[in-house]
Amino acid sequence: xxxxxxxxxxxxxxxxxxxxxxxxxxxxxxxxxxxxxxxxxxxxxxxxxxxxxxxxxxxxxxxxxxxxxx
Numbered sequence: 001x002x003x004x005x006x007x008x009x010x011x012x013x014x015x016x017x018x019x020x021x022x023x024x025x026x027x028x029x030x031x032x033x034x035x036x037x038x039x040x041x042x043x044x045x046x047x048x049x050x051x052x053x054x055x056x057x058x059x060x061x062x063x064x065x066x067x068x069x070x
Contacts, residue, residue: 003032003048010044042067 001009010016011027020038022030032045043064050060 003052004030006048007032007041007044011041016040039068 008027008030011022011030012024016022017024017027020040032048036042036045046063046067047060050063055063
């Protein structure tokens with residue numbers, strides 16, 4: 001599964017649509033490098049891209065914490 005497919009899978013979940021208003025059509029077109037003001041989407045982006053780069057779990061957690069504290 002590619003990184004784009006992975007983020008689309010998260011975003012196409014029914015709960016995500018209900019809570020954050022992203023339609024299934026919009027989720028199906030989403031790309032990993034697409035920016036969003038939504039912190040949950042940004043968190044997914046960081047986690048997926050860092051994991052793809054084989055960063056350590058500690059680095060991923062640190063980057064997510066930095067993002068969420070902004």
